[in-house]
Amino acid sequence: GAGVSQTPSNKVTEKGKYVELRCDPISGHTALYWYRQSLGQGPEFLIYFQGTGAADDSGLPNDRFFAVRPEGSVSTLKIQRTERGDSAVYLCASSTTGHNEQFFGPGTRLTVL
Amino acid sequence: GENVEQHPSTLSVQEGDSAVIKCTYSDSASNYFPWYKQELGKRPQLIIDIRSNVGEKKDQRIAVTLNKTAKHFSLHITETQPEDSAVYFCAATRNRDDKIIFGKGTRLHILP
Numbered sequence: 640g641a642g643v644s645q646t647p648s649n650k651v652t653e654k655g656k657y658v659e660l661r662c663d664p665i666s667g668h669t670a671l672y673w674y675r676q677s678l679g680q681g682p683e684f685l686i687y688f689q690g691t692g693a694a695d696d697s698g699l700p701n702d703r704f705f706a707v708r709p710e711g712s713v714s715t716l717k718i719q720r721t722e723r724g725d726s727a728v729y730l731c732a733s734s735t736t737g738h739n740e741q742f743f744g745p746g747t748r749l750t751v752l
Numbered sequence: 753g754e755n756v757e758q759h760p761s762t763l764s765v766q767e768g769d770s771a772v773i774k775c776t777y778s779d780s781a782s783n784y785f786p787w788y789k790q791e792l793g794k795r796p797q798l799i800i801d802i803r804s805n806v807g808e809k810k811d812q813r814i815a816v817t818l819n820k821t822a823k824h825f826s827l828h829i830t831e832t833q834p835e836d837s838a839v840y841f842c843a844a845t846r847n848r849d850d851k852i853i854f855g856k857g858t859r860l861h862i863l864p
Contacts (some may be wrong), residue, residue, distance in 0.1 A: 672851065681758075681841050681854030682796065695851055730795065739784045739845060741852060743795040 641665070643744035645731050651750045652721055660716040660747045664733030671714050672741060673706055674730040682730055688714060689736070721751045754779040758842050758855025765832055766863050773827045773858045775842035782844040785818060785825050786852065790839045799840075800827070829860075837862045 644663040652658050664671050669690055674682035684698040688708045696706075703721075708714040718725055728748050732741035755778040765771045777785075783804035788796035802809045802816045802825065809816050813832075818825040829836055842855045 674852075679857070681756075681843075681856050682852075684851040684853065687851050698851065739786065740798055740801070741786075743797070745795050 643731055643733050643742055645729075645744040645747050647747060648745065649748045649750075651752065653752050654721060654723060656721050656751075658718050658721055658749065660718075660729050660749070662714045662716070662731030662733075662744060664712065664714070664731070665742055666712075667735065668733035668742075669711065669736045670734045670741075671708060672732040672734075673714070673716050674732065676728045676730055676746070678727075685716070718749075721749075723751050725749060726751045754782070754844070754853045756842060756844050756853050756855040758858060760858060761856065762859045762861070764861040764863055767832055767834060769832055771829045771832055771836070771860055773840055773842065773860075775825050775827075775844075775855050777823050777825070777844040777853070779844065779846065779853070780823065781846045782853075783847070784845045785816070786843050786845075787816060787827050788841045788843065788854075790841065790857075792838075796841060832862050834862050834864070836860060 646661045671688045673685040676682045686696045686706050687694050690711045703719045706716045728746040730746045731744040734741045758775045786801040789799045790796045800811050800814050802818050813830045815828045839857045839859050841857050843852045845852045
């Protein structure tokens with residue numbers, strides 16, 4: 640079946656602009672995660688949804704970052720007033736409730752000029 | 753906060769030899785330890801995992817060991833092949849459905 644998908648695959652924006660990154664999880668997966676991976680580093684946790692609600696948003700770096708999952712399926716990560724330090728690959732993952740294995744999407748490479 | 757340390761950061765081994773990557777974790781409540789392989793420009797993919805009630809697990813050429821008392825866990829790859837070249841991440845998590853804390857990765861080079 641279809642895996643986790645993310646759009647766009649690449650996003651180039653200018654400092655100060657607003658961006659939205661989309662994640663389509665595997666059908667039926669109730670848990671959805673966002674991670675950020677900087678060059679040469681491991682993925683860093685941002686936020687986790689169980690259904691429609693954010694179960695843990697402790698990884699969001701500041702209030703410029705926000706994520707939603709209004710119908711418990713697709714999620715959107717929103718970044719306001721982008722900064723050059725936001726440049727990274729943003730990874731989404733999903734899993735079924737009660738199972739640890741998280742399946743990752745291909746990521747969105749965000750470049751802030 | 754939770755932390756996972758991984759070493760070495762880079763590892764080169766001759767094809768056919770073994771490779772070992774070691775990790776330590778700080779959160780004693782961690783009970784699930786996945787290992788991910790990431791090829792250049794690709795997504796991380798789970799290659800093996802171990803739970804805290806198990807000390808060792810093997811899957812063909814790959815094995816993981818866990819010492820819960822010392823908070824150490826390791827990945828062993830035997831009879832390495834060129835396609836094993838990639839970045840490997842160890843990770844730890846507390847509960848089912850919880851966030852994963854990743855190490856910084858080990859870039860493995862398999863030399864011909």
